[in-house]
Amino acid sequence: MEKRLYNFAAGPSAMPPEVLERAQKDMLCYPGAGCSVMEMSHRSKPFMKIRDAAEESIRRLMDIPGDYAVLFLQGGASLQFSMVPMNLAPRGALTAYSVTGNFAKKAWEEACRWGDARIVASSEEDGFRHIPKIKAGDVPEDAAYLHITGNNTIFGTCYGELPFGGMKDAPVPLVADWSSAILGLEIDVRKHTLIYAGAQKNLGPAGLTLVIVKKDALLAFPDPVVPTMLRYEPQIKADSMYNTPPCWSIYMAGLMFEWAEAQGGVRALERRNREKAALLYGAIDSSEIFENKVAAEDRSITNVVFTLPDKELTDRFAALCEDSGIINIKGHRLVGGFRASLYNGVSMEAVRTLTELMKDFERGL
Amino acid sequence: MEKRLYNFAAGPSAMPPEVLERAQKDMLCYPGAGCSVMEMSHRSKPFMKIRDAAEESIRRLMDIPGDYAVLFLQGGASLQFSMVPMNLAPRGALTAYSVTGNFAKKAWEEACRWGDARIVASSEEDGFRHIPKIKAGDVPEDAAYLHITGNNTIFGTCYGELPFGGMKDAPVPLVADWSSAILGLEIDVRKHTLIYAGAQKNLGPAGLTLVIVKKDALLAFPDPVVPTMLRYEPQIKADSMYNTPPCWSIYMAGLMFEWAEAQGGVRALERRNREKAALLYGAIDSSEIFENKVAAEDRSITNVVFTLPDKELTDRFAALCEDSGIINIKGHRLVGGFRASLYNGVSMEAVRTLTELMKDFERGL
Numbered sequence: 001m002e003k004r005l006y007n008f009a010a011g012p013s014a015m016p017p018e019v020l021e022r023a024q025k026d027m028l029c030y031p032g033a034g035c036s037v038m039e040m041s042h043r044s045k046p047f048m049k050i051r052d053a054a055e056e057s058i059r060r061l062m063d064i065p066g067d068y069a070v071l072f073l074q075g076g077a078s079l080q081f082s083m084v085p086m087n088l089a090p091r092g093a094l095t096a097y098s099v100t101g102n103f104a105k106k107a108w109e110e111a112c113r114w115g116d117a118r119i120v121a122s123s124e125e126d127g128f129r130h131i132p133k134i135k136a137g138d139v140p141e142d143a144a145y146l147h148i149t150g151n152n153t154i155f156g157t158c159y160g161e162l163p164f165g166g167m168k169d170a171p172v173p174l175v176a177d178w179s180s181a182i183l184g185l186e187i188d189v190r191k192h193t194l195i196y197a198g199a200q201k202n203l204g205p206a207g208l209t210l211v212i213v214k215k216d217a218l219l220a221f222p223d224p225v226v227p228t229m230l231r232y233e234p235q236i237k238a239d240s241m242y243n244t245p246p247c248w249s250i251y252m253a254g255l256m257f258e259w260a261e262a263q264g265g266v267r268a269l270e271r272r273n274r275e276k277a278a279l280l281y282g283a284i285d286s287s288e289i290f291e292n293k294v295a296a297e298d299r300s301i302t303n304v305v306f307t308l309p310d311k312e313l314t315d316r317f318a319a320l321c322e323d324s325g326i327i328n329i330k331g332h333r334l335v336g337g338f339r340a341s342l343y344n345g346v347s348m349e350a351v352r353t354l355t356e357l358m359k360d361f362e363r364g365l
Numbered sequence: 366m367e368k369r370l371y372n373f374a375a376g377p378s379a380m381p382p383e384v385l386e387r388a389q390k391d392m393l394c395y396p397g398a399g400c401s402v403m404e405m406s407h408r409s410k411p412f413m414k415i416r417d418a419a420e421e422s423i424r425r426l427m428d429i430p431g432d433y434a435v436l437f438l439q440g441g442a443s444l445q446f447s448m449v450p451m452n453l454a455p456r457g458a459l460t461a462y463s464v465t466g467n468f469a470k471k472a473w474e475e476a477c478r479w480g481d482a483r484i485v486a487s488s489e490e491d492g493f494r495h496i497p498k499i500k501a502g503d504v505p506e507d508a509a510y511l512h513i514t515g516n517n518t519i520f521g522t523c524y525g526e527l528p529f530g531g532m533k534d535a536p537v538p539l540v541a542d543w544s545s546a547i548l549g550l551e552i553d554v555r556k557h558t559l560i561y562a563g564a565q566k567n568l569g570p571a572g573l574t575l576v577i578v579k580k581d582a583l584l585a586f587p588d589p590v591v592p593t594m595l596r597y598e599p600q601i602k603a604d605s606m607y608n609t610p611p612c613w614s615i616y617m618a619g620l621m622f623e624w625a626e627a628q629g630g631v632r633a634l635e636r637r638n639r640e641k642a643a644l645l646y647g648a649i650d651s652s653e654i655f656e657n658k659v660a661a662e663d664r665s666i667t668n669v670v671f672t673l674p675d676k677e678l679t680d681r682f683a684a685l686c687e688d689s690g691i692i693n694i695k696g697h698r699l700v701g702g703f704r705a706s707l708y709n710g711v712s713m714e715a716v717r718t719l720t721e722l723m724k725d726f727e728r729g730l
Contacts, residue, residue: 207611246572
């Protein structure tokens with residue numbers, strides 16, 4: 001086999017080799033099934049077992065209470081941008097959005113198609129380099145919910161504290177896109193009305209979306225124009241199998257969950273992720289050329305963005321990374337520079353290789 | 366490795382072992398990429414190459430003209446039930462549906478959320494055992510399109526001829542759900558305005574939807590309420606990457622397409638499928654206990670449904686199948702009995718094993 005490289009992709013992203021090896025082993029014949037997981041009828045016993053085990057595992061990992069539904073859907077976080085307002089707010093109703101990055105803004109834009117979506121906080125003016133504080137008076141009390149993007153993948157920021165400390169004391173229900181931090185740090189489900197996440201970071205391959213929703217928060221009668229596929233209720237009733245689900249992605253997510261449990265759960269993974277982030281931020285902060293411009297208290301432990309002073313150095317370091325077996329380290333096209341995503345599947349060894357390279361690069365100038 | 370069984374599932378369904386072996390081999394390290402396909406950034410060169418090759422291959426296989434877009438989407442055919450009217454018909458506009466089965470009816474139901482969807486033909490009264498003929502006067506000339514379900518997976522029927530012989534002579538544009546026959550028989554794309562298909566039959570694993578659409582047929586300005594994710598235009602502009610696509614499913618579809626080309630293309634696959642179907646229908650027709658109730662001219666070569674005279678024989682034959690390594694042969698819960706789906710991934714050997722078992726069973730009574 002060719003050598004596996006150090007993969008810092010923002011998503012789809014690195015997965016633990018043990019998980020891939022397990023999938024590889026059972027590729028042609030899942031134990032006891034006589035066929036590949038990709039060939040299984042989604043209504044067959046072996047697949048139902050795979051699905052149920054995945055749900056049970058994520059419920060344990062995130063301590064999800066029984067009055068919350070767990071859904072395995074398609075369409076990515078981008079489809080949730082529409083499903084959230086359609087299922088939580090009547091057509092035209094008021095909703096509140098905190099705009100802390102590119103995807104937060106897209107979430108708001110889609111909500112505008114449905115109703116009166118108001119921006120109650122934004123950090124766009126400073127290039128999304130901090131997480132704005134939201135005060136009680138900022139959120140209209142008649143808003144159907146407040147939507148936040150917990151971790152901003154492109155800009156490398158993350159909510160350290162939830163607005164109002166989360167649901168109990170918040171004036172309105174809290175909805176959060178936790179795509180790029182879920183299972184990478186501890187998230188208190190009880191403080192949210194709805195959490196959603198695209199799978200392609202810590203959960204599994206692209207093509208799967210996890211939704212965790214407090215069942216009694218859903219509209220009893222969404223507007224008739226809302227497609228059945230965009231309603232949570234039919235999927236809740238059908239255990240996410242209103243139609244054929246993305247079976248392979250659910251299977252892979254189940255393997256990822258099993259792996260996460262074997263690592264000691266989310267607390268242990270967060271500890272490891274904080275160590276990886278500390279190492280990388282330490283290297284940046286002690287450098288005279290590498291820089292991270294995010295407000296210190298809002299730094300993401302998942303996506304670490306950094307820049308070099310000019311294009312020549314940027315190109316040289318990018319070339320050095322490529323030569324050193326480091327891939328997918330370039331920043332998003334909106335911001336340039338570099339971004340190292342430190343998801344659960346990224347090893348400490350990978351981060352150490354990167355920081356050593358940064359030091360060597362600076363020393364050699 | 367455990368023994369692979371004879372898998373007649375209606376979808377997700379049997380795949381050629383060569384395709385699975387290829388995916389297995391490259392699972393941890395796709396050649397030249399240093400990571401698994403599941404770990405690739407969707408904007409990375411290796412993945413873009415995979416995506417582009419898949420599109421080129423399906424264009425060759427189906428002879429898709431340049432003025433048709435090819436989209437790799439999520440949500441299954443069920444999401445297309447909504448996307449089709451939202452992108453081809455203004456809100457409230459007239460559309461025409463031929464209802465020939467469960468999914469055809471669901472397509473119509475979803476279209477009713479959007480506009481004035483009329484049933485212009487139906488075979489519901491005889492339990493969907495035939496394909497109703499559609500005459501010119503049946504379809505209002507101001508309908509935005511006529512929607513058909515080309516092959517009815519549950520009821521085992523298929524359009525032998527398109528209504529009006531297809532688009533050139535049809536009074537309105539033709540839209541077809543070809544989920545369970547695509548790549549299994551020759552379909553003339555030029556006779557359709559839009560074709561869609563869930564992947565989990567002949568195209569690859571569940572979680573991917575193929576859409577082939579004549580670009581100039583799309584509404585220039587869909588209603589503002591339509592979510593961006595439910596518009597074809599942004600996906601066409603972004604080569605199906607408006608958001609993170611279902612990368613693994615696209616990769617697997619690419620391998621399936623490559624395999625299909627290596628088999629000699631759709632014509633060769635259809636010939637083989639007709640041989641498999643002839644063998645199975647022959648066994649049914651020459652039997653005194655097995656029966657297929659579908660109108661002879663409307664029989665599907667993909668999904669062959671059959672029954673036994675009573676519950677006792679049905680249960681006994683089902684048990685015999687299980688003991689003989691035949692899986693997923695039970696009929697859909699709506700109709701009972703048996704259903705053998707003969708997709709491209711189902712071998713002649715599997716069909717022969719089934720027909721021999723049927724003969725043995727009858728002989729032993």
